[in-house]
Amino acid sequence: MTGLVTTFGSGAMTNSIDDIADDANAYFIIGSNTTENHPVIGMRLRQAVKQRGAKLIVADPRRIPITDYAVLHLRHRPGTDIALLNGLMNELIEQDLYDKTFVAERTEGFEALKAKVAEYPLTRVEEITGVPAAKIKEAAQILGTTHPGALIYAMGITQHTTGHQNVIDCANLQMLLGNMGVAGGGVNPLRGQNNVQGACDMGCLVNFYPGYQKVMDEAARAKFEKAWGKTADLKPGLTVVELLHAAGRGEVKGLFVLGENPAMTDPDQNHARHCLEETEFLVVQEIFPSETTQYAAVVLPSSSFAEKEGTFTNTERRVQRVRKAFNSPGQARVDWWILAELGKRIQQRLGMAPDAAPYASFDYQKPEQIFDELAVLTPLYGGMSYERLEGNGLQWPCPTADHPGTRFLHKGKFSRGLGALTPVDWLPPAEVPDAEYPLLFTTGRVLYHFHGGTMSRRSPGLDEIVPEALVEINPVDARALHIEDGQLVKVTSRRGTVTAKAEVVDRPDIGVIFMTFHFHEAAANLLTNAALDPVAKIPEFKACAVKVEPA
Amino acid sequence: MADVHITIDGQSLTVPSNYTVLQAAESAGINVPTLCAHPSLKPIGACRICLVEIEKQRVLQPCCTFPVSEGMVVRTNTPKVREARRFVLDLLLSDHPLDCMTCQKAGDCTLQDLAYEYGIKESTFAGLQHDWPLQDANPFITRDYNKCILCRRCVRACEEINGVAAIGPLNRGFDTKIGTAYDGELQDSPCEFCGMCIALCPTGALQPKASIGKGRAWETHKVTTICPYCGVGCTLDLNVKDNRVVQVTSNWEGPSNHGWTCVKGRFGWDYIENEERLTTPLIRKDGELVPATWDEALDLVADKFAGYAKEFGPNALGFLSSAKCSNEENYLVQKLGRGVIGTNNIDHCARL
Numbered sequence: 079m080t081g082l083v084t085t086f087g088s089g090a091m092t093n094s095i096d097d098i099a100d101d102a103n104a105y106f107i108i109g110s111n112t113t114e115n116h117p118v119i120g121m122r123l124r125q126a127v128k129q130r131g132a133k134l135i136v137a138d139p140r141r142i143p144i145t146d147y148a149v150l151h152l153r154h155r156p157g158t159d160i161a162l163l164n165g166l167m168n169e170l171i172e173q174d175l176y177d178k179t180f181v182a183e184r185t186e187g188f189e190a191l192k193a194k195v196a197e198y199p200l201t202r203v204e205e206i207t208g209v210p211a212a213k214i215k216e217a218a219q220i221l222g223t224t225h226p227g228a229l230i231y232a233m234g235i236t237q238h239t240t241g242h243q244n245v246i247d248c249a250n251l252q253m254l255l256g257n258m259g260v261a262g263g264g265v266n267p268l269r270g271q272n273n274v275q276g277a278c279d280m281g282c283l284v285n286f287y288p289g290y291q292k293v294m295d296e297a298a299r300a301k302f303e304k305a306w307g308k309t310a311d312l313k314p315g316l317t318v319v320e321l322l323h324a325a326g327r328g329e330v331k332g333l334f335v336l337g338e339n340p341a342m343t344d345p346d347q348n349h350a351r352h353c354l355e356e357t358e359f360l361v362v363q364e365i366f367p368s369e370t371t372q373y374a375a376v377v378l379p380s381s382s383f384a385e386k387e388g389t390f391t392n393t394e395r396r397v398q399r400v401r402k403a404f405n406s407p408g409q410a411r412v413d414w415w416i417l418a419e420l421g422k423r424i425q426q427r428l429g430m431a432p433d434a435a436p437y438a439s440f441d442y443q444k445p446e447q448i449f450d451e452l453a454v455l456t457p458l459y460g461g462m463s464y465e466r467l468e469g470n471g472l473q474w475p476c477p478t479a480d481h482p483g484t485r486f487l488h489k490g491k492f493s494r495g496l497g498a499l500t501p502v503d504w505l506p507p508a509e510v511p512d513a514e515y516p517l518l519f520t521t522g523r524v525l526y527h528f529h530g531g532t533m534s535r536r537s538p539g540l541d542e543i544v545p546e547a548l549v550e551i552n553p554v555d556a557r558a559l560h561i562e563d564g565q566l567v568k569v570t571s572r573r574g575t576v577t578a579k580a581e582v583v584d585r586p587d588i589g590v591i592f593m594t595f596h597f598h599e600a601a602a603n604l605l606t607n608a609a610l611d612p613v614a615k616i617p618e619f620k621a622c623a624v625k626v627e628p629a
Numbered sequence: 630m631a632d633v634h635i636t637i638d639g640q641s642l643t644v645p646s647n648y649t650v651l652q653a654a655e656s657a658g659i660n661v662p663t664l665c666a667h668p669s670l671k672p673i674g675a676c677r678i679c680l681v682e683i684e685k686q687r688v689l690q691p692c693c694t695f696p697v698s699e700g701m702v703v704r705t706n707t708p709k710v711r712e713a714r715r716f717v718l719d720l721l722l723s724d725h726p727l728d729c730m731t732c733q734k735a736g737d738c739t740l741q742d743l744a745y746e747y748g749i750k751e752s753t754f755a756g757l758q759h760d761w762p763l764q765d766a767n768p769f770i771t772r773d774y775n776k777c778i779l780c781r782r783c784v785r786a787c788e789e790i791n792g793v794a795a796i797g798p799l800n801r802g803f804d805t806k807i808g809t810a811y812d813g814e815l816q817d818s819p820c821e822f823c824g825m826c827i828a829l830c831p832t833g834a835l836q837p838k839a840s841i842g843k844g845r846a847w848e849t850h851k852v853t854t855i856c857p858y859c860g861v862g863c864t865l866d867l868n869v870k871d872n873r874v875v876q877v878t879s880n881w882e883g884p885s886n887h888g889w890t891c892v893k894g895r896f897g898w899d900y901i902e903n904e905e906r907l908t909t910p911l912i913r914k915d916g917e918l919v920p921a922t923w924d925e926a927l928d929l930v931a932d933k934f935a936g937y938a939k940e941f942g943p944n945a946l947g948f949l950s951s952a953k954c955s956n957e958e959n960y961l962v963q964k965l966g967r968g969v970i971g972t973n974n975i976d977h978c979a980r981l
């Protein structure tokens with residue numbers, strides 16, 4: 079979310095599901111396989127197109143299902159988003175289709191942006207992206223004349239070495255179109271897992287305390303030191319991939335992993351597993367044995383969503399109550415209890431007094447007490463309580479007890495004041511196809527599974543419908559490589575090999591191989607590249623180079 | 630929207646002029662039976678159970694499609710109305726198996742409720758009964774069209790909510806039946822198993838396969854919660870009996886999804902009762918993970934973590950939190966990392 083913080087001063091979906099679905103007249107979806115990854119939003123968009131005639135433009139290297147409803151599918155090569163977006167903006171400016179009033183009143187930096195995008199004339203953009211110039215022209219025409227328009231993106235934009243810049247460029251486009259601060263507009267990252275937004279909001283990030291209060295800010299540090307009696311220094315910590323590598327090198331001795339499966343979901347799996355194996359003391363809190371628990375020194379059995387009270391924050395910043403249906407099986411315990419017990423026991427061993435500061439204690443009877451504490455320390459959640467969350471929940475920011483919550487952000491003014499139009503340049507992916515690895519490899523999900531598959535693959539029905547990973551390959555490439563539909567193939571990158579069945583289909587473009595990452599039998603992340611975006615530290619899952627051969 | 634004044638069952642109401650008579654009645658808390666109408670779908674006036682008397686109209690009118698107009702006077706519960714509804718029900722039940730004793734839908738079935746209300750034990754019409762084969766060659770949905778009343782809510786759900794239009798009416802006249810193209814299996818159609826057709830079926834024709842035999846409406850209670858899968862955050866109702874989920878039903882009040890779900894939210898919950906669930910703390914001894922007590926496990930972690938912090942400093946520890954855990958839990962992880970250990974080595978896997 080660092081890109082949105084740069085441009086607007088805060089990072090989250092700017093608008094709400096309802097206003098996007100009901101009020102937008104145009105949609106620009108880039109890097110989001112919406113109907114498969116956020117299905118209910120995908121359904122709403124299909125209906126907006128079918129029932130209201132909203133105009134949908136999809137930019138995606140694959141012919142994903144939602145393209146069936148699009149007036150225009152811009153099939154750009156993986157890793158060329160910025161070239162495409164800059165080309166679009168250049169066209170909007172040249173054809174005088176941008177919102178001059180908005181640009182003048184609400185933004186700064188227009189001249190620099192204009193100069194930068196002028197380096198992306200249609201011919202060059204066509205060359206880089208593979209999208210015909212006429213289609214880019216048409217897209218600019220539609221977006222420039224249909225308001226309000228919502229831009230929607232997901233992991234397809236962020237999982238690149240240039241992810242941070244990709245996001246900034248999405249924001250540039252929406253400001254240029256005057257689509258900010260209105261119902262039915264906005265820059266809308268769809269969050270993958272159900273509480274990603276909440277995990278970020280709560281400060282499970284190396285550089286932020288809860289509520290995006292900066293670790294590097296002395297005042298924020300002082301605030302939390304006062305609240306807890308102790309806190310970390312001003313230096314951001316190590317991000318997930320860096321942390322794994324540091325643990326693998328023995329620099330980090332103890333690693334605590336809560337409800338995740340990095341051995342499966344991290345890029346360059348062979349290396350990730352090697353790191354976990356080398357980790358001196360790995361603690362995993364989980365509901366199932368996983369590829370990661372294999373390496374653990376201690377496994378703490380925890381609870382599913384149906385077994386606990388608490389709150390989740392969804393992609394539209396809505397904090398909602400999660401309610402307990404029954405107890406966890408056997409001796410499995412709720413996660414907050416386990417964490418609180420650890421808090422108490424470690425404090426004791428470090429000689430810390432639980433009453434040393436107002437919020438130093440881990441002595442909680444129920445999750446509501448934790449929520450009340452975090453609301454005090456997190457201004458975005460400041461006005462929330464379990465009582466107020468009954469019913470519809472509340473969308474942050476909700477700073478005070480009488481604040482109704484916020485449907486869409488940046489109305490009238492951006493969090494940082496003026497919106498910063500920020501020129502960015504296209505750079506090729508960290509790894510590009512060459513003679514040895516001639517094909518571009520990219521990953522994603524299918525409707526019936528989820529992430530590393532820890533949950534969905536243990537749902538017999540879901541696993542019956544889609545039981546195995548398929549390697550999608552364009553018929554043209556298949557013919558050249560003598561590969562038939564259904565045949566076993568070997569996909570090899572510089573980091574590893576996986577074997578799976580080929581699906582010969584016109585979904586990926588020529589030269590592009592696609593695979594899902596839910597299946598441990600053929601784990602796509604054995605192939606992907608751990609190269610990181612230098613700012614957002616998100617690995618480049620969406621593009622690397624491979625070769626494919628019959629197995 | 631301009632308002633109009635109408636009278637329903639003697640109550641004077643002021644309602645928006647684009648309302649139907651049904652919407653007007655419901656806004657005043659007047660209950661009119663419906664089968665084919667549902668607030669999430671466009672009305673089609675197919676079943677005629679919602680007939681009402683409207684002054685200046687020669688015949689009874691279905692109130693789910695009839696628009697309000699200024700000065701309209703409506704009666705929803707006259708003997709004539711009740712007689713007409715009785716007739717509609719009688720006809721519907723003439724081609725409906727009366728096996729409510731074993732039907733999964735019993736207790737949550739609009740048709741059963743209406744038969745009870747109108748005191749219809751069996752149909753007075755002796756007629757042909759269908760004998761359609763059960764269609765359930767898929768993991769999620771059982772279709773028994775002998776129980777179908779052709780209200781087309783499922784068809785409209787698939788078209789107006791999901792959007793894929795996998796099912797529609799087949800054949801004509803008495804043999805009309807709902808199905809996929811060529812009456813095949815859902816699995817071979819564009820169906821995405823969102824389950825919205827089940828959510829809207831007012832009879833036992835469509836059932837969640839995994840729920841059959843596990844418990845019926847009066848045995849379960851609903852726990853309203855949030856889907857564990859994606860960031861849309863759909864509100865779901867877990868229907869719970871004896872500490873087990875029987876099925877997931879739509880919660881039409883859900884602020885982000887308004888009752889809509891996808892296959893994962895509706896059918897993907899069963900992983901929670903998978904037998905591989907971890908049920909005891911484990912500690913590695915001689916290379917093997919072996920069961921331990923909570924005190925042993927927690928004390929070991931506390932000893933190690935406190936020891937590393939003292940010996941190598943706070944940054945010798947790292948915490949990876951979870952985008953599947955709650956806000957409270959995520960808050961505690963970073964409070965543990967920063968407030969107890971003193972490190973900013975705190976991240977979650979959502980960068981991934």
Ligand code: SF4
Pocket residue numbers: 783786787791793794795796815819820821822823824825826827
């Ligand atoms: S499950 Fe969903 S997609 Fe399938 S037939 Fe029912 S409504 Fe249509």
Ligand code: SF4
Pocket residue numbers: 776777778779780781782783784807826829830831832834835
């Ligand atoms: S299957 Fe159910 S919803 Fe569909 S037409 Fe028959 S009764 Fe109505």
Ligand code: SF4
Pocket residue numbers: 116117118119856857858859860861862863886889890891892893894895
């Ligand atoms: S029901 Fe589907 S769309 Fe809704 S939150 Fe769950 S996975 Fe996402």
Ligand code: FES
Pocket residue numbers: 662663664665666673674675676677678679680691692693694
């Ligand atoms: S509910 Fe009105 S006709 Fe069916």
